[in-house]
Amino acid sequence: MAEATQTRTSASGARLQWVLVAIGIAALIAAPFVIYPIFVMKMLCFALFACAFNLLIGYTGLLSFGHATFFGGAAYFCAHAVKVWGWPPEAGILLGALGAAVLGAIIGFFAIRRQGIYFAMITLALSQMFFFFCLQVPFTHGEDGIQGVPRGHLFGVLDLNNALTMYFTVLAIFLIGVFAVWRIVNSPFGMILRSIRENENRAISLGYSVAYYKLAAFVMSAALAGLAGAVKAIVFQFATLTDVTWQMSGEVILMTLLGGIGTMVGPIVGAGLVVGLENTLATSGFPVTIATGLIFMICVLVFRRGIVGEILARLPGAKNSNS
Amino acid sequence: MTMVFGIPIQALLGQLLVGLINGSFYAMLSLGLAIIFGLLRVINFAHGAQYMLGAFAGYLMLAWFGIGYWPALILAPLVVAVVGIVVERFALSRLYDLDPLYGLLFTFGLALVIEGVFRYYYGVSGNPYPVPALLAGGENLGFMFLPIYRGWVVVASLIVCLTTWLVIERTKLGSYLRAATENPRLVQAFGINVPLLLTLTYGLGSGLAGLAGILAAPVYQVSPLMGSNLIIVVFAVVVVGGMGSILGAIVTGYLLGLVEGLTKVFYPEASSIVIFVVMAIVLLLRPAGLFGKDA
Numbered sequence: 001m002a003e004a005t006q007t008r009t010s011a012s013g014a015r016l017q018w019v020l021v022a023i024g025i026a027a028l029i030a031a032p033f034v035i036y037p038i039f040v041m042k043m044l045c046f047a048l049f050a051c052a053f054n055l056l057i058g059y060t061g062l063l064s065f066g067h068a069t070f071f072g073g074a075a076y077f078c079a080h081a082v083k084v085w086g087w088p089p090e091a092g093i094l095l096g097a098l099g100a101a102v103l104g105a106i107i108g109f110f111a112i113r114r115q116g117i118y119f120a121m122i123t124l125a126l127s128q129m130f131f132f133f134c135l136q137v138p139f140t141h142g143e144d145g146i147q148g149v150p151r152g153h154l155f156g157v158l159d160l161n162n163a164l165t166m167y168f169t170v171l172a173i174f175l176i177g178v179f180a181v182w183r184i185v186n187s188p189f190g191m192i193l194r195s196i197r198e199n200e201n202r203a204i205s206l207g208y209s210v211a212y213y214k215l216a217a218f219v220m221s222a223a224l225a226g227l228a229g230a231v232k233a234i235v236f237q238f239a240t241l242t243d244v245t246w247q248m249s250g251e252v253i254l255m256t257l258l259g260g261i262g263t264m265v266g267p268i269v270g271a272g273l274v275v276g277l278e279n280t281l282a283t284s285g286f287p288v289t290i291a292t293g294l295i296f297m298i299c300v301l302v303f304r305r306g307i308v309g310e311i312l313a314r315l316p317g318a319k320n321s322n323s
Numbered sequence: 324m325t326m327v328f329g330i331p332i333q334a335l336l337g338q339l340l341v342g343l344i345n346g347s348f349y350a351m352l353s354l355g356l357a358i359i360f361g362l363l364r365v366i367n368f369a370h371g372a373q374y375m376l377g378a379f380a381g382y383l384m385l386a387w388f389g390i391g392y393w394p395a396l397i398l399a400p401l402v403v404a405v406v407g408i409v410v411e412r413f414a415l416s417r418l419y420d421l422d423p424l425y426g427l428l429f430t431f432g433l434a435l436v437i438e439g440v441f442r443y444y445y446g447v448s449g450n451p452y453p454v455p456a457l458l459a460g461g462e463n464l465g466f467m468f469l470p471i472y473r474g475w476v477v478v479a480s481l482i483v484c485l486t487t488w489l490v491i492e493r494t495k496l497g498s499y500l501r502a503a504t505e506n507p508r509l510v511q512a513f514g515i516n517v518p519l520l521l522t523l524t525y526g527l528g529s530g531l532a533g534l535a536g537i538l539a540a541p542v543y544q545v546s547p548l549m550g551s552n553l554i555i556v557v558f559a560v561v562v563v564g565g566m567g568s569i570l571g572a573i574v575t576g577y578l579l580g581l582v583e584g585l586t587k588v589f590y591p592e593a594s595s596i597v598i599f600v601v602m603a604i605v606l607l608l609r610p611a612g613l614f615g616k617d618a
Contacts, residue, residue: 125559129599289439296432
């Protein structure tokens with residue numbers, strides 16, 4: 001997806017960016033005092049999930065259609081560790097992210113053998129396989145899922161049953177996760193990923209072992225998606241099959257597409273909008289799938305840069321990389 | 324009782340028949356996908372939804388107008404094909420110059436909308452569709468009981484697949500199609516209306532999905548979700564077969580149906596994932612797929 005936009009930041013543009021980031025963080029700190037905290041936490045989990053997904057599609061040019069595996073898989077691992085083994089929440093979350101990384105290594109190993117559209121189909125098929133696996137193995141409790149996961153005490157001290165403590169824990173993890181994505185993207189490693197996105201053959205001819213970089217990006221993206229899923233399991237105190245379905249994989253694509261593929265804040269905006277929309281529709285009786293499907297079609301037809309991408313492309317001084 | 328590998332032969336043959344029937348649908352659906360992909364370079368995610376649409380078209384024709392199975396066998400695929408042609412004309416054709424992934428995403432959204440609409444009006448439970456009188460009942464073959472309709476499904480899908488293959492390989496229209504797959508610009512330069520060819524191809528592909536749907540209606544129940552899980556399996560079939568070859572798509576479809584049937588006999592727990600496992604193995608040994616030429 002070469003249409004991703006990039007900001008060419010002048011000095012003033014960079015300052016503006018930091019101001020906006022500061023405002024955003026301040027808004028997130030204030031949010032739980034204004035909005036129902038659980039709702040904001042849900043948004044944050046999905047926003048981190050979408051950022052992790054964007055690392056692949058936006059900066060490496062790989063469309064994974066199976067990211068629910070890492071999100072939902074990590075939720076299961078974390079929920080099981082915390083509930084059945086009695087692990088503290090931080091260990092459970094870490095295990096979830098690690099487990100997702102392992103799943104990412106396995107799925108990535110197969111998927112990077114093909115490119116483009118095949119890559120999407122293989123990730124989709126393998127994640128569907130993981131869905132059936134989750135349906136059948138006993139530890140996930142099939143249709144019921146793992147319920148009543150205790151939130152416990154973070155590092156043995158902070159009581160996560162307190163809504164605000166939980167919220168700021170989630171916010172901290174979210175910020176760390178997004179910072180990790182930002183660091184990866186703006187590192188020499190990230191530059192190589194972008195070069196693969198722009199022209200894979202040239203990257204190969206320059207001597208980069210593209211397969212290795214793709215796999216590394218895939219594993220990182222999976223681990224971060226897992227981080228989001230594991231945190232979600234702690235927040236909502238359950239892990240269910242919903243999070244490993246292909247519909248969930250589609251949802252994260254939609255969030256990223258709507259917000260803006262290949263932009264830092266796009267996926268966050270997209271996740272906020274999609275979660276907000278679903279929340280609104282849940283009470284209205286209008287089927288969510290129709291709404292998401294329509295947004296998908298509209299985005300693809302007329303709106304491929306996404307909301308943030310369109311704004312960035314129209315900013316004075318911003319130059320279109322292509323298109 | 325005759326036993327094969329410690330399994331009663333009736334059970335074995337019964338599951339092989341189920342596998343063959345599933346394989347018939349895999350073959351028809353992956354055939355349609357391969358035709359569309361070959362020319363349009365679009366992975367038609369809506370293929371499952373179009374299959375469902377075919378089944379529902381038949382079901383609603385019977386419920387609203389009393390149109391029976393045989394006319395529906397022609398009309399339902401036509402309805403789906405017309406819907407497909409409209410979609411191609413007004414939306415898909417705008418995406419050809421872009422990364423093929425946009426086609427996948429667009430048809431994904433389309434599938435969500437179609438399924439969402441039917442789910443809204445008909446819920447998730449299945450609606451039974453009667454087996455036509457001519458094909459009701461069954462035949463005792465001595466070693467097993469064969470419901471006639473299921474035999475018909477296998478025969479019909481073989482006819483459909485072979486006809487489609489013959490049309491593409493042996494007719495003039497088919498040769499245009501193959502030529503346009505190789506080099507659309509050159510074919511256009513020869514004065515052949517390639518955009519029209521693209522539209523018709525998408526219509527043909529979705530029509531095939533609709534035909535598979537109406538054939539499936541009496542076997543499985545007609546439900547809004549009947550296509551969505553099937554389509555992912557069909558994607559795996561297509562990866563195994565390799566997109567390049569029409570015949571490859573057909574053969575792989577039947578083959579994997581049988582493999583799935585056999586797995587149900589010997590190791591039922593794995594039957595829902597065996598096709599994905601096969602896909603992983605094929606990717607390791609032959610990344611381009613069994614019949615594919617190149618990635």
